[in-house]
Amino acid sequence: EDKVVQSPLSLVVHEGDTVTLNCSYEVTNFRSLLWYKQEKKAPTFLFMLTSSGIEKKSGRLSSILDKKELFSILNITATQTGDSAVYLCGSLENYGGSQGNLIFGKGTKLSVKP
Amino acid sequence: EPEVTQTPSHQVTQMGQEVILRCVPISNHLYFYWYRQILGQKVEFLVSFYNNEISEKSEIFDDQFSVERPDGSNFTLKIRSTKLEDSAMYFCASRREAASFRSPLHFGNGTRLTVT
Numbered sequence: 001e002d003k004v005v006q007s008p009l010s011l012v013v014h015e016g017d018t019v020t021l022n023c024s025y026e027v028t029n030f031r032s033l034l035w036y037k038q039e040k041k042a043p044t045f046l047f048m049l050t051s052s053g054i055e056k057k058s059g060r061l062s063s064i065l066d067k068k069e070l071f072s073i074l075n076i077t078a079t080q081t082g083d084s085a086v087y088l089c090g091s092l093e094n095y096g097g098s099q100g101n102l103i104f105g106k107g108t109k110l111s112v113k114p
Numbered sequence: 115e116p117e118v119t120q121t122p123s124h125q126v127t128q129m130g131q132e133v134i135l136r137c138v139p140i141s142n143h144l145y146f147y148w149y150r151q152i153l154g155q156k157v158e159f160l161v162s163f164y165n166n167e168i169s170e171k172s173e174i175f176d177d178q179f180s181v182e183r184p185d186g187s188n189f190t191l192k193i194r195s196t197k198l199e200d201s202a203m204y205f206c207a208s209r210r211e212a213a214s215f216r217s218p219l220h221f222g223n224g225t226r227l228t229v230t
Contacts, residue, residue: 042222043205043221
């Protein structure tokens with residue numbers, strides 16, 4: 001059973017469009033929610049969210065967490081072809097004194113057409 | 115900017131052979147991880163490592179797998195007797211030494227393992 005569920009699984013838009021990617025999670029001992037962008041190889045870090053309702057922003061990307069409803073969204077405005085990638089959402093959970101493990105969803109594959 | 119480096123980038127091996135995947139985490143990071151991604155599937159947690167011992171491991175990380183930090187810089191994943199289903203991209207990740215959960219995991223570029 002998936003603990004982290006992302007939607008949609010794939011999305012095709014045109015340059016200039018705004019997109020919203022969704023991530024819901026159901027984990028015990030939740031600590032943080034993380035967004036990564038995966039192009040060809042390594043997932044690269046975008047955002048880490050620990051508090052509800054506080055938007056994190058980086059250029060055209062922004063993200064927010066709702067700990068009551070257990071979801072997060074990633075927004076990308078004025079999309080560019082370089083935004084084409086798989087966007088991974090991960091929930092960082094820990095048990096007792098452990099260092100915490102990052103559990104990923106299946107990802108949303110975003111394709112931005114020129 | 116410091117980064118996690120992994121070698122080799124691609125490893126081809128025959129079924130039943132042992133492989134060692136190598137990683138150099140970011141210096142001064144103390145928490146280390148291995149993940150794998152089978153083609154077309156999600157990134158899956160394998161094992162976490164801290165203070166020279168395994169912290170947690172997933173069901174995937176069975177007796178065929180082992181991890182080691184043989185010196186102050188390398189972090190290795192060994193698969194003793196590879197199976198066809200071990201073919202995947204293996205990612206190493208590290209996290210800052212802080213004990214809080216405000217530090218993200220930083221991933222290497224991965225080693226693509228192909229078992230024939």
